[in-house]
Amino acid sequence: MSTAEQINPPPRLLMGPGPINADPRVLRAMSAQLVGQYDPAMTACMTETMGLYREVFRTSNEQTFLVDGTSRAGIEAALVSLIVPGDRVLVPVFGRFGHLLAEIAQRCEAEVHTIEVEWGQVFTPEQIEAAVVSVRPAVLAIVQGDTATTMCQPLADLGEICRRHDVLLYCDATASLGGNDFELDGWGIDIATAGLQKCLGGPSGSAPISVSPRAVEVIDGRKHVEAGIAEADDIGRGPRIGSNYLDLAMVMDYWGPRRLNHHTEATSMLYAARECARLLVAEGMDTAIRRHRLHGAAMLAGVQGLGLEVFGDVSHKMNNVVAVVIPDGLDGDGARTAMLEDFGIEIGTSFGPLRGRVWRIGTMGHNARKDAVLVTLAALEQVLRAGGADVTAGGGVGAAREVYAR
Amino acid sequence: MSTAEQINPPPRLLMGPGPINADPRVLRAMSAQLVGQYDPAMTACMTETMGLYREVFRTSNEQTFLVDGTSRAGIEAALVSLIVPGDRVLVPVFGRFGHLLAEIAQRCEAEVHTIEVEWGQVFTPEQIEAAVVSVRPAVLAIVQGDTATTMCQPLADLGEICRRHDVLLYCDATASLGGNDFELDGWGIDIATAGLQKCLGGPSGSAPISVSPRAVEVIDGRKHVEAGIAEADDIGRGPRIGSNYLDLAMVMDYWGPRRLNHHTEATSMLYAARECARLLVAEGMDTAIRRHRLHGAAMLAGVQGLGLEVFGDVSHKMNNVVAVVIPDGLDGDGARTAMLEDFGIEIGTSFGPLRGRVWRIGTMGHNARKDAVLVTLAALEQVLRAGGADVTAGGGVGAAREVYAR
Numbered sequence: 001m002s003t004a005e006q007i008n009p010p011p012r013l014l015m016g017p018g019p020i021n022a023d024p025r026v027l028r029a030m031s032a033q034l035v036g037q038y039d040p041a042m043t044a045c046m047t048e049t050m051g052l053y054r055e056v057f058r059t060s061n062e063q064t065f066l067v068d069g070t071s072r073a074g075i076e077a078a079l080v081s082l083i084v085p086g087d088r089v090l091v092p093v094f095g096r097f098g099h100l101l102a103e104i105a106q107r108c109e110a111e112v113h114t115i116e117v118e119w120g121q122v123f124t125p126e127q128i129e130a131a132v133v134s135v136r137p138a139v140l141a142i143v144q145g146d147t148a149t150t151m152c153q154p155l156a157d158l159g160e161i162c163r164r165h166d167v168l169l170y171c172d173a174t175a176s177l178g179g180n181d182f183e184l185d186g187w188g189i190d191i192a193t194a195g196l197q198k199c200l201g202g203p204s205g206s207a208p209i210s211v212s213p214r215a216v217e218v219i220d221g222r223k224h225v226e227a228g229i230a231e232a233d234d235i236g237r238g239p240r241i242g243s244n245y246l247d248l249a250m251v252m253d254y255w256g257p258r259r260l261n262h263h264t265e266a267t268s269m270l271y272a273a274r275e276c277a278r279l280l281v282a283e284g285m286d287t288a289i290r291r292h293r294l295h296g297a298a299m300l301a302g303v304q305g306l307g308l309e310v311f312g313d314v315s316h317k318m319n320n321v322v323a324v325v326i327p328d329g330l331d332g333d334g335a336r337t338a339m340l341e342d343f344g345i346e347i348g349t350s351f352g353p354l355r356g357r358v359w360r361i362g363t364m365g366h367n368a369r370k371d372a373v374l375v376t377l378a379a380l381e382q383v384l385r386a387g388g389a390d391v392t393a394g395g396g397v398g399a400a401r402e403v404y405a406r
Numbered sequence: 407m408s409t410a411e412q413i414n415p416p417p418r419l420l421m422g423p424g425p426i427n428a429d430p431r432v433l434r435a436m437s438a439q440l441v442g443q444y445d446p447a448m449t450a451c452m453t454e455t456m457g458l459y460r461e462v463f464r465t466s467n468e469q470t471f472l473v474d475g476t477s478r479a480g481i482e483a484a485l486v487s488l489i490v491p492g493d494r495v496l497v498p499v500f501g502r503f504g505h506l507l508a509e510i511a512q513r514c515e516a517e518v519h520t521i522e523v524e525w526g527q528v529f530t531p532e533q534i535e536a537a538v539v540s541v542r543p544a545v546l547a548i549v550q551g552d553t554a555t556t557m558c559q560p561l562a563d564l565g566e567i568c569r570r571h572d573v574l575l576y577c578d579a580t581a582s583l584g585g586n587d588f589e590l591d592g593w594g595i596d597i598a599t600a601g602l603q604k605c606l607g608g609p610s611g612s613a614p615i616s617v618s619p620r621a622v623e624v625i626d627g628r629k630h631v632e633a634g635i636a637e638a639d640d641i642g643r644g645p646r647i648g649s650n651y652l653d654l655a656m657v658m659d660y661w662g663p664r665r666l667n668h669h670t671e672a673t674s675m676l677y678a679a680r681e682c683a684r685l686l687v688a689e690g691m692d693t694a695i696r697r698h699r700l701h702g703a704a705m706l707a708g709v710q711g712l713g714l715e716v717f718g719d720v721s722h723k724m725n726n727v728v729a730v731v732i733p734d735g736l737d738g739d740g741a742r743t744a745m746l747e748d749f750g751i752e753i754g755t756s757f758g759p760l761r762g763r764v765w766r767i768g769t770m771g772h773n774a775r776k777d778a779v780l781v782t783l784a785a786l787e788q789v790l791r792a793g794g795a796d797v798t799a800g801g802g803v804g805a806a807r808e809v810y811a812r
Contacts, residue, residue: 004458004684004687006684007438007451007681008438009439009440009441009447009451010441010445010447011439012439012441012442014442019442019443019673021440022439022440024439025412027438027674028437029412029413030436030437030674031433031436031437032415032433033415033427033430033433034418034420034425034426034427036420036422036425036752039416039746041415041416045415048410052410070474070672071669072670073475073479073651100632100633107648107649203673203674203675204669204671204672205674226506229502229758241513242648243486243513243652244478244506245476245478245481245482245510262478263479263610264425264476264478265476265610266475266610266675267611268428268433268436268675268678269611269672269674269675271413274410274413275412275413278412282410346442346445351667
């Protein structure tokens, strides 16, 4: 192994459902040298990052910070910190990531209730309220955008429903945040989590999170500072949170004014997360979302212009990803391999019932760009033709150009 | 917040107990662009990284990989995956991080038994075996190097003791790996975990781990593939692991030939972890450990040459950190601030009973270098003098130079 070479990944244009190419400015931010864990420059950087993510989540929540892990770590941190074993949790499932929320809630020893719609659809507020009334959960856990189906669940009414029935509302915004409307305070969401590797334009490995005051109260009601650093007045209270690493009561004490030692902050990922948010905020959240809407519309028009069918309820599609039905008789995985090997472009497959039935093509973060859309459509046309599909020559790029010309 | 500037941390020489400055080559590796999660280049990079960490841990364990989080995530992944609620776990505590292992084991609902020695000491194998006989634990969890006290616990006899009594042996090697002798196979350790931010010379945020075949058997006996990706023959077995994110049975399926989707690998941290190991392996593990021993000896001689007292049993000190007793009457925190603000050099404080009593000075990873040692000693002499301490002029640098001249 002593002959291992320095890292030299092949150039790829990542147009799948994420991870996507990181913005080069984010990669450069990660190459900044480290400072100590309690260096004033470090704590200032943490505090500044909290402020930037308040703008990204559109919230005034003081408790807006990072969990040191991938987006999945953020999900589990939120659920394990909220859920007391035996709590009823309601999960509306409209794709793979709903199953994930249910699975994580089960491991937190919740009594989990799910409702489901067919893949490719979303829930109405009435369906969700009826389930809330029937289940009477402590927590409603829902995904905003499920990349497995590309659907974007409307959330605007859920906060009011949850408050009316005294339910805490958790939302997994990993795939959607930064590319689709999201209003943490406006919609009454108690906890939302995300990741960097989708519309935020960074690498996986840091999970932005925001926690409302009423969720903070629940979580702080379960605070048990760990032995070895607890002081005399740190008397544990409430049912202890099942994880140490993902214990948000302790993580909030680390990010808060007390700066109580917990993990050693992943400084390079902090730099990355900060830069992702800084670029979005400088662009303007509304502008960034409009950019995702534009390039998503161009990609949608493009694949339709090639004569391909799109999966699911397009009126509820996320801006940043489209599911394309693989034409009958075409080797879907072979086409993906040709896209990657011949053109250096990655598009995605899907999971479960959609595995082998659709490709997923993303336009997000740094890759929500005209050149990325057009080159992907141009290559896809060639690959479809080579695979024997009936394809409209120039139809993909032409339809996308029309969207851009509007 | 839209006025936030690009990241520009102040230049610091990090000579505390870690995190330390990352090797610039590791930072450059992190600036490499991403590839897709299942790109052949990505899976090849993961496989290569597994091989490199086998050399770092000195093991032939197939299951040698990364947990996506800080070193603490690696500890919790190991313990939550091994411990079935109700299991007895024995933790010999000789510093803060022993308390952490006990705390995490408690959250895994183990029946935790601890034995303790005074801070600054380590255990004899006989003390540990007597406790094993008395407690009859399922798991013995122990720290190799506890930065809180600088002690390095001898481990060579523990594997045999554990096998004799049918106990699984977990070791937290976060602070020691790469800078002190460590023989995973040779010492019969079942699981070891680490972090990048100490002797490996990288940023915090990735936790290398290695799992022995007998520990794999225990963990795989608890495998429950999550809903949404499970296939017909994925029948859950054994008591389900309490965490999804830190479920090593699933993480091993992601790193293994099945490549079963779990989290989205934190690619930039993978690049960092790979580069840390690549540099160590190219240097040679024995050479790297000798380098830490040399510069640690120079720093020890240097602080003693300044007339300072060293805390703890120096014959069991880690190579990479020394605890220096703060001279009577000197403002310890004021001196640390002067080191940082006037000289750009960070040294550490400690925890619990040693808080305010010692400074901790590290020589590890990229900073296990002659110039880093000498400049730290030169600055410390000035700060001590300015603080009114009785200090031997030139005594620190002089004593360190003598070590280098040997």
